[in-house]
Amino acid sequence: MKKLLATLALSLIAVPLTANAAGEQRYNLSMPASTCHHTGAMQPYAATGIGNWTGVPQVVSCPIPTETDATTTLYNTSITTNAGVSVIDCTLRVVQTSLNGQSAWVFWPNATAQNWQSGFGYAAWQNITLPASSATAITCTVPNNQTVWHYNARSNWTQQI
Amino acid sequence: MRTFWISVIFLGLGGLSVVAWSRLRGTQPSAVAEFAAPSENEDDLRARLARLEHLAGRSVAAAISQPSNEKPSDKDAVENETHAEPPTVKSIEDQQQEQAERNRKETEFLNENFAKQADDPAWSRGFETTLQDKISKAFPSTNDVQVECRSSLCRVAIHHVEEGGQAAFLRDFPNHVPKIAAMRLNTDGTGQTTVHIVRDGYPPPTFTAESDTSL
Numbered sequence: 001m002k003k004l005l006a007t008l009a010l011s012l013i014a015v016p017l018t019a020n021a022a023g024e025q026r027y028n029l030s031m032p033a034s035t036c037h038h039t040g041a042m043q044p045y046a047a048t049g050i051g052n053w054t055g056v057p058q059v060v061s062c063p064i065p066t067e068t069d070a071t072t073t074l075y076n077t078s079i080t081t082n083a084g085v086s087v088i089d090c091t092l093r094v095v096q097t098s099l100n101g102q103s104a105w106v107f108w109p110n111a112t113a114q115n116w117q118s119g120f121g122y123a124a125w126q127n128i129t130l131p132a133s134s135a136t137a138i139t140c141t142v143p144n145n146q147t148v149w150h151y152n153a154r155s156n157w158t159q160q161i
Numbered sequence: 162m163r164t165f166w167i168s169v170i171f172l173g174l175g176g177l178s179v180v181a182w183s184r185l186r187g188t189q190p191s192a193v194a195e196f197a198a199p200s201e202n203e204d205d206l207r208a209r210l211a212r213l214e215h216l217a218g219r220s221v222a223a224a225i226s227q228p229s230n231e232k233p234s235d236k237d238a239v240e241n242e243t244h245a246e247p248p249t250v251k252s253i254e255d256q257q258q259e260q261a262e263r264n265r266k267e268t269e270f271l272n273e274n275f276a277k278q279a280d281d282p283a284w285s286r287g288f289e290t291t292l293q294d295k296i297s298k299a300f301p302s303t304n305d306v307q308v309e310c311r312s313s314l315c316r317v318a319i320h321h322v323e324e325g326g327q328a329a330f331l332r333d334f335p336n337h338v339p340k341i342a343a344m345r346l347n348t349d350g351t352g353q354t355t356v357h358i359v360r361d362g363y364p365p366p367t368f369t370a371e372s373d374t375s376l
Contacts, residue, residue, distance in 0.1 A: 059336065093335070095335075098260055098263075098264055099256065099257070099260045100257045100260040100261055100264070102260070102261060102264050102347065102348050102349070102350070103264045103267070103268075103345060103346060103347040103348070104331075104345070104346050105343060105344070105345050105365070106335050106343060106344050106345075106346070107342070107343045107365070108340070108341060108342060108343065110361075110362075
């Protein structure tokens with residue numbers, strides 16, 4: 001009986017909680033800025049943030065994992081910075097490269113929200129349709145002597161299988 | 162008495178086992194034969210033979226170029242399926258050639274879109290200057306640059322002379338453009354880079370199969 005219950009429990013765990021009958025999958029990702037790519041010698045700060053003490057402005061680029069085999073919709077993508085970073089300088093960039101690498105489209109969808117609240121900067125993009133074989137990232141210019149101490153990128157996207 | 166009844170039960174079970182085994186042995190070969198060779202009666206075989214003779218009397222070229230007006234029967238469908246060519250898998254070279262052709266057509270499509278556009282000098286002259294400045298500052302070794310803007314599209318053509326100059330431009334140019342909606346970078350393998358830039362707030366021209374008039 002114990003073995004049967006254990007098997008049943010394992011089978012319940014293996015069921016993807018976010019899949020529905022229509023073949024859609026939803027992901028809600030929250031990632032620390034310390035995992036982002038960056039120029040110069042920026043340093044991780046307070047476990048999740050990343051700071052710029054290099055003396056010159058630097059660029060941080062946070063990749064958003066998406067499925068490249070099919071068209072994907074990013075329902076909501078946002079980034080949080082500290083007030084010292086202008087969220088106007090944060091852009092969502094979508095790059096679609098041709099299979100032979102001879103050409104590439106680069107898109108910059110307009111942000112739907114850019115504001116500062118309680119010492120935080122916040123930028124958001126909604127309902128962005130990504131073509132197949134594309135890569136997406138949020139890119140921010142971080143001024144000198146500014147610390148991005150809490151820098152998160154959230155995406156909530158659905159992909160038709 | 163007890164031993165007697167136990168013996169009777171065992172003998173009965175043994176008899177039943179022998180009967181069951183013999184029945185299975187007898188039916189198995191026929192079951193296999195049924196799966197291996199579907200039953201065909203004589204009429205079916207005659208009809209198929211007549212069809213084969215009919216096909217043999219026509220040349221392959223005639224059969225292809227002069228499609229029969231007869232409605233294909235289910236039997237024809239089965240025969241066609243049996244003799245269908247296996248699906249061909251495109252080689253990597255073929256796929257790359259197709260992609261190169263598609264790139265060329267999309268570039269032509271964007272060039273045509275650009276050529277058809279009316280000029281908006283209130284925006285285009287200033288944006289041309291901005292792009293020239295950005296390129297000359299970010300890529301000082303690049304000296305053969307042509308920039309032209311219309312109402313919502315700009316076209317930048319650069320001939321790279323310095324080795325590695327093209328790769329550096331393709332990698333870094335998106336980081337140096339002012340606020341725009343989109344851009345398409347294209348290389349043709351001759352050291353020439355063509356960039357189509359879409360003005361902020363305007364939709365990029367969409368290249369589809371319908372856009373390709375040569376198809």
